[in-house]
Amino acid sequence: MGLKLEHVSYLYGTDTELLVRALDDVNLEIPDGQFIGLIGHTGSGKSTLVQHLNGLLKPSEGTILFNGENIWAQDYSRKTLRSKVGLVFQYPEHQLFETDVFADVCYGPKNLGLEQGEIERRAKKALELVGFPEKFFGQSPFELSGGQKRRVAIAGVLAMEPDILVLDEPIAGLDPKGKREILEVIEKYRKKNSATVIMISHNMDDIVKVADRVIVMHKGKKAMDGTPTEIFSHQEEIVALGLGLPVVSRLVQRLNEKGKNIPASICRSEELVAYITGEKK
Numbered sequence: 656m657g658l659k660l661e662h663v664s665y666l667y668g669t670d671t672e673l674l675v676r677a678l679d680d681v682n683l684e685i686p687d688g689q690f691i692g693l694i695g696h697t698g699s700g701k702s703t704l705v706q707h708l709n710g711l712l713k714p715s716e717g718t719i720l721f722n723g724e725n726i727w728a729q730d731y732s733r734k735t736l737r738s739k740v741g742l743v744f745q746y747p748e749h750q751l752f753e754t755d756v757f758a759d760v761c762y763g764p765k766n767l768g769l770e771q772g773e774i775e776r777r778a779k780k781a782l783e784l785v786g787f788p789e790k791f792f793g794q795s796p797f798e799l800s801g802g803q804k805r806r807v808a809i810a811g812v813l814a815m816e817p818d819i820l821v822l823d824e825p826i827a828g829l830d831p832k833g834k835r836e837i838l839e840v841i842e843k844y845r846k847k848n849s850a851t852v853i854m855i856s857h858n859m860d861d862i863v864k865v866a867d868r869v870i871v872m873h874k875g876k877k878a879m880d881g882t883p884t885e886i887f888s889h890q891e892e893i894v895a896l897g898l899g900l901p902v903v904s905r906l907v908q909r910l911n912e913k914g915k916n917i918p919a920s921i922c923r924s925e926e927l928v929a930y931i932t933g934e935k936k
């Protein structure tokens with residue numbers, strides 16, 4: 656069934672003079688099983704939006720439904736919601752707090768009221784999935800490198816085995832290898848659990864590789880919504896929204912400036928290769 660946002664707006668600083676309308680009348684339906692890339696320049700409302708999906712922020716206006724139920728209804732359990740919609744924060748430091756890695760990853764399943772054996776089994780499985788070495792399970796999460804902190808933060812959410820995995824810039828600041836590994840973890844989890852994934856990223860090349868739907872935020876509004884091919888064929892619009900294009904889209908643009916006539920919808924390398932060599936995909 657999935658998530659549904661109806662006319663959702665969010666205001667920061669309602670008790671101050673610095674009122675910010677971070678979300679402005681957002682309507683959005685997220686059916687089960689999609690991999691959504693959420694993009695938009697800094698300050699467009701992406702982080703604010705995803706914090707609404709698991710009930711961390713309450714809309715100033717509008718309604719959020721999960722599997723048809725209003726998550727802000729009086730008797731609705733947002734604790735259960737948070738185990739089904741798992742949010743990995745933009746900064747792992749905001750998420751990690753226990754004295755050692757293993758305890759940190761156990762925290763989520765423990766909160767679900769599972770028995771100790773199951774809690775530890777899940778934590779171990781999640782740390783294994785993200786490729787975190789067992790010999791460092793006892794380490795303080797704050798002494799880890801940025802990449803390892805990211806892994807532990809992701810494992811903490813995966814250990815709850817959420818149906819919907821929401822990740823706020825999970826690959827920002829990682830080196831290419833670390834980035835690839837994290838994307839593989841996300842793909843693996845999604846396939847194994849038939850999960851929905853919503854991933855915020857500034858890396859358009861990754862977005863076209865993994866996402867089957869792209870949502871573009873601009874000034875708190877949903878500016879565009881479609882398949883990567885649909886979105887990135889609107890090259891000028893994307894650039895006007897302060898965003899970059901995938902490398903392949905830029906290449907197509909350059910080639911067309913030099914007189915070629917390549918369809919603007921081509922945004923992936925295999926599509927461009929197939930087009931140039933005349934091979935069918």
Ligand code: ADP
Nearest residue numbers: 667668675677696697698699700701702703704
């Ligand atoms: P993004 O994740 O796309 O960069 P955010 O959702 O973080 O955007 O921010 C949307 C808007 O809300 C921005 O104008 C930002 O400055 C503002 N904002 C975000 N968090 C806060 C906060 N805690 N207090 C006040 N304003 C905030």
Ligand code: MG
Nearest residue numbers: 701702703745
């Ligand atoms: Mg953000």
